[in-house]
Amino acid sequence: MVKEPVMLISEFARTTGLSTDTVRFYVRLGLLVPETSTKGGRNPYQVFTAELVDVARIIRLAQSLGFSLKEIAALGEEHRAGQMTRQRSAEIMSQQLARLEEKAAHLNAMTAYLRAKIDWLRQEDDRPEPRFSDYGTPPAFG
Amino acid sequence: MVKEPVMLISEFARTTGLSTDTVRFYVRLGLLVPETSTKGGRNPYQVFTAELVDVARIIRLAQSLGFSLKEIAALGEEHRAGQMTRQRSAEIMSQQLARLEEKAAHLNAMTAYLRAKIDWLRQEDDRPEPRFSDYGTPPAFG
DNA sequence: CTTGACCATGGACTTAGCTCCAGGGTTATG
DNA sequence: CATAACCCTGGAGCTAAGTCCATGGTCAAG
Structure with a gap:
């Protein structure tokens, strides 16, 4: 078992180059979906995985190519929303590819x-x- | 002499697919620099050439590729500002090309x-x- | 058990890029 | 010379994408 890097928001922000505010903003929009820590009591801490670092990079890249956050979110939405078949996922990504x-x-x-x-x-x-x-x-x- | 297509703002807007409001907005930002008609009295009309139609297309394209209007304007600014040598123009465009x-x-x-x-x-x-x-x-x- | 470093929420503020009037002048047409 | 169809300026308002607090809870060290 290799330890998956797991971090709290400020470290995640540092490693992605985003501000914590921006990270929280992206979380609100559903672009980033962190896990919920048991720590933090009434307002539990968010924990971010290495995978999310990758996602953040994709977001910034897509954005720099002129995609809006809404468009970028739509992608992930569909991805999580339905338990899609691999075929369906592939189709959606193909559309993205076409764009x-x-x-x-x-x-x-x-x-x-x-x-x-x-x-x-x-x-x-x-x-x-x-x-x-x-x-x-x-x-x-x- | 072939008649250069010259038009007023609403026709220009139609041919570029922009709204007149957007056109005026771009003019204010210095992205489009129309000529000034003798007509219109105290508030002279703006006249747009075919060249500007091309410029408008470039603007929209650059924008769709993630350039901000400010970045796009900077390009044209320098172009008009100094009476640049062809060499200098070429350099600036090369930078743009790099981007x-x-x-x-x-x-x-x-x-x-x-x-x-x-x-x-x-x-x-x-x-x-x-x-x-x-x-x-x-x-x-x- | 205090203190400093984190974390969360909520809301106000900002900039970019438009969009939508209101108010008023100009021009072409009959 | 009336009237529609343009044109101009100026300013308010809107969405997107952040940014910036203020306020308050939590945690780890000493």
């Missing part, structure tokens, strides 16, 4: 455009300035 | 993780569940 790939496409469009523009700027020539519309994803957002 | 590539790395990490997990879910085997920390970018955010 990531969409973002990747947008990213590639912007990257290509920027590259072209940088290139254009570096050459002292008189080709026409690159236009974003030529590199873009068609006019669809979300 | 995009960083995001791309994050995206790839998440994508790889999700794929692994989906795969794991679909196989009814008993390999260990994939851990995000094995796919991730090291613990650095921003």
